[in-house]
Amino acid sequence: MSTPFSFSENSQKNLEQWLGKDFDEITKKRIQHLKDTDPKYLEDCFDSRLEFGTGGLRAVVDVGTNRMNLYTISMTTQGICNYLAELKSDTPKKVVIAYDSRLSSYDFACQTAKVFAANNIHVVIFKELRPLPLLSFACREEACDLAVMITASHNPPEYNGYKVFWSDGAQILSPHDKKILEHSALVNSPQDIKQSSLDDSLITWVDKQLDHKYFQAVSCLSFNDKQNQKEGGKLKIVYTPLHGAGATLIPGLLKQKGFTNLKWVEEQRYPDGNFPTVNSPNPEEDEALELGKKTLESENADILIATDPDSDRLAVVVKHENESIKLDGNESATIMAHYILSSLSEQNSLPNNGTIIKSLVTTSLIELISKDFGVNCLNVLTGFKYIGQKMTQWEKSKEQHFLFGAEESYGYLLGQHIRDKDAVICAALIAEIALSNKLKDRTLVDYLHDLYRKYGLHVNKLYNLKLESGQTGLAQKDQIMEKLRLSPPLALGGKKLLKFYDYQESFCLNKETDEKETLDLPSSNMLRLEFSSDITITVRPSGTEPKLKFYFSLLKKDCSSVKNESLQGHDLIEKLWSALNFFLELKQDGA
Known part of the structure; x- marks a missing residue:
């Protein structure tokens, strides 16, 4: 007979609250189903609350305090409203909301609007999906106090997210992010949330008015406009929005700039939150660009441009000597x-x-x-x-x-x-x-x-190390950072450690002279190791997930054959990554 699963004290507390009278029956049925079939997953859904990472709030859409759903969206939004109320102002508060093509994005955007309106905040919301850059522009153009983008950027279909921007159009930083989380943490029940309806007079729906203003604002951002307008049709471009919001603006802007010879990746042209042609709509990943490359080759085009669902990131593939070569970031x-x-x-x-x-x-x-x-x-x-x-x-x-x-x-x-x-x-x-x-x-x-x-030739490679899910993986992540912080490798693959940077403690240690230098940057949990032969490894853990990123770079100052020396550089980085895996006693390949 198997031992019953034991929930943590925090998860148990959150579960009991969500199974109470204030939450809807569908949510409670889902919780009970997971309790019966996958309690370990349910533990992860309720053991903590969402926190702002590098890309705002982001998680799988499901029940729980640690998932994206209408309740966590509402709690966060109410927390923002309470914080804005604390920042007393003589002028009425105003926010703008946009969303991408994900399955839940429109519903989350509408719920966000209803909570803001109920708190006497004027809401500007787009009638249809729009790219994140347009939201940042709209925040500034409409003199808003704040903006919200419902998106999980390039994550797989089961994810969604909530990005918050301050009045300048930039994503929130301290102290605003911490203050919003503090106020959101005090919102624990639907009873704590104010909610209006979509026909509230404080909600204004916008169509293409801001598109035109954006086009006007960027019309001067060319360095050879005459050539673009005269010769732009000679450049054959293939474009894919990867089922996202880029389709609403990018083709129009390219045409305005003179680039009229545009071919779509038809299978990925229209918005679809299922992202049916890719595992993940991430332009960094080769798999997401396979259809684009096929179109590039069949159309004998010059370049492929691909954007992620909220269209803030861009990948480029180039037709060069009969090959399709992807440029990295x-x-x-x-x-x-x-x-x-x-x-x-x-x-x-x-x-x-x-x-x-x-x-x-x-x-x-x-x-x-x-x-x-x-x-x-x-x-x-x-x-x-x-x-x-x-x-x-x-x-x-x-x-x-x-x-x-x-x-x-x-x-x-x-x-x-x-x-x-x-x-x-x-x-x-x-x-x-x-x-x-x-x-x-x-x-x-x-x-x-x-x-x-x-x-000089610069070779760069990023390794993503994914650890176990839940608290086990988070503990592993902390252990890896602690080992590198307290006992970094003095040599790796025959390369000697010269400098060690700790951005959390804000210092750089010269390992040859033992001299310390203070770093003039905000504290951040990131390490950088500089080795001989112009090799650098930077390590950065995810703020919210059991993941770490390892950034390798090397410089070859004299470069005669780019192709051959690039291959050699990548081979060396691969060996250094294997050596680092051995040093950290990692079993995962981390690629």
Whole structure:
């Protein structure tokens, strides 16, 4: 006879509350079913509450305090309302809401609107799905106090999420994120939630008015508009929104910019929250781009552009020497950064205080390029909200002039119209760069290889380590970070550890001189190990899930044969990853 499953004290408390009179019967039936069939999973649903990670709230849609559902959406929204009420203001509060193509996104958006309206907050909500960049733009354009995007970005179909943006259009940072969670934690029952109806006079539905304003705002963001308008039709582009919101804006903007020769990946053209053609609608993953590559080849097109469901991230595949070559996030960011700086330089338009902002884990090649053009390059923590934060600071102080922002996770921003990643304007930017090269019988790959030959070959690879689910995996994650923090490997694969960075404790230790340097960045649970031969490993755990990310990078300063030396570089990184697995006593392959 099997032993009955024992729920933790916290899970038991939450379960009892959700099985009470304030919750609906369908929810209670689902809880009982899981209790009978999968109590371990149910434990994970109720053992904690959702917290804001790098991408806001994000979880599987299901019952429980640790899942996305109408109750957790409502509790979070009520918590936001209570926090906004605490921030006393003479003007009425206003929010804007958008959503992507996920199955529950529209319902979650409507529920969010009803709670805001019931709290006497004016709501602007889109009638149809729209990209995240348009939401950030709308937040600023409509002078809103806050914005909410219902999306789980590139996660599998069973997920959804809730991203919150402050009045500047950037995702919330401390203290706002912590304050919202504190207020949300006090909302434990539907009785604590105010709720109106969708016909409330405080709810305003918008159609395409903000689309047109966005197009107008980015109309000047070209570096060779005459050439684009005259020759843009010569560039054959294949586009896939991966069943998401990008279809509502990107084709229209490309056409406005002169890129009229556009072919769809028809199987992925229309919104569908089931994402039936992919396992996960993630443009980082090759599997998600298979249909796009087939269309690229059958149409004999020049480039494939792919965006994730909320259209803040963008992937590019290039037809080069009869091959379909995918650019990773570092490579696309490098190409865009160099093209922007070289174009401004040729036009004598580089500002004296021009600055590119990138995350610490994004290729250092951008730093070398920036230095070459006399431009600053600022490193910030992972999360585009930190780039948005600097943009807002500089908007007021005029201390620096923002030129471009980039993250290796396929997120980029040209322009100052929003405060987050924007795959919409960057689709037009990459098309302009591709056209400029095509008119010279070159491709984006040729452009990239020229940069490697000039500045050195940079090879980057990301390993995602997924651990066991629930509290066991979270404990494993903490143990791995503790081991690396307290006893990092002094050598790896024959490469000597030179510097050790601990961003949580804000120091850099020179392992050769034993000198410590203070880091001028907000505290973050991230480690960086710099080895001999220009090899760097950065380790960052997920804030909310049992996962870790390992970012490997190496630099080869002299690069004659890009293809061969790139293969050698990837082979070396693979060996270093195996050595690190052995050091950490990991059984998973982590790839």
